[in-house]
Amino acid sequence: MIPDIVFVVAMADNRVIGHNGDMPWHVRSDLKRFKALTWGKPMIMGRKTWKSIGKPLPGRESIVVTRDAGFVAEGAHVVHSVECAVERARQIAVELGSDEIAVIGGGDIFAQLLSQARRIHVTEIHADPRGDAFFPELDPGQWVEESRARHEAGEADDHAFDFVTYVPRAMADVT
Ligand SMILES: NC(=O)c1ccc[n+]([C@@H]2O[C@H](COP(=O)([O-])OP(=O)(O)OC[C@H]3O[C@@H](n4cnc5c(N)ncnc54)[C@H](OP(=O)(O)O)[C@@H]3O)[C@@H](O)[C@H]2O)c1
Numbered sequence: 490m491i492p493d494i495v496f497v498v499a500m501a502d503n504r505v506i507g508h509n510g511d512m513p514w515h516v517r518s519d520l521k522r523f524k525a526l527t528w529g530k531p532m533i534m535g536r537k538t539w540k541s542i543g544k545p546l547p548g549r550e551s552i553v554v555t556r557d558a559g560f561v562a563e564g565a566h567v568v569h570s571v572e573c574a575v576e577r578a579r580q581i582a583v584e585l586g587s588d589e590i591a592v593i594g595g596g597d598i599f600a601q602l603l604s605q606a607r608r609i610h611v612t613e614i615h616a617d618p619r620g621d622a623f624f625p626e627l628d629p630g631q632w633v634e635e636s637r638a639r640h641e642a643g644e645a646d647d648h649a650f651d652f653v654t655y656v657p658r659a660m661a662d663v664t
Contacts, residue, residue: 505620
């Protein structure tokens with residue numbers, strides 16, 4: 490079994506995903522969804538995203554991509570290319586018994602692995618914040634919306650949001 494690569498991302502209406510190394514909103518409902526979607530899986534992330542999280546998250550294995558040969562990330566697996574990240578994640582997925590590898594950002598890593606993604610879970614945050622990291626455009630010829638659930642902002646959410654899942658059009662056509 491080859492584990493599927495799935496993306497898990499929160500993106501504003503203007504495609505911003507980050508600003509100054511952080512997410513420019515507080516939406517607790519998204520953090521809960523993130524935990525549920527990544528639990529028990531290997532997670533691939535760029536070095537800047539690792540830095541923004543600041544520590545390994547429980548119940549998941551972190552694979553950090555950097556070009557810095559001397560980079561040390563305590564509690565994580567450090568690799569030096571996205572190809573090595575996928576390879577390492579596949580091995581870890583087998584060890585964990587997971588049928589998915591979660592790619593969790595940031596914009597740089599999403600852009601490089603987009604062609605390998607089999608499912609994209611997006612929390613669309615209804616806001617237009619200033620940002621310096623963006624989620625790549627999804628070509629409507631390649632991607633189709635599989636599900637969308639609209640939510641008003643809860644008590645610990647700055648904004649209303651939608652939980653959306655996209656799948657490659659080719660996969661949607663055969664299922
Ligand atoms: N809203 C969300 O769901 C979400 C998710 C994740 C992150 N974020 C936000 O996004 C921002 C970070 O995203 P980002 O795009 O700036 O950075 P990033 O993708 O997290 O990390 C980029 C770094 O990854 C390494 N890298 C990238 N491609 C590589 C390759 N092919 N080979 C080896 N190393 C490679 C490089 O590290 P070195 O410079 O060390 O070589 C590069 O500087 C932050 O603001 C974060 O809070 C948001």
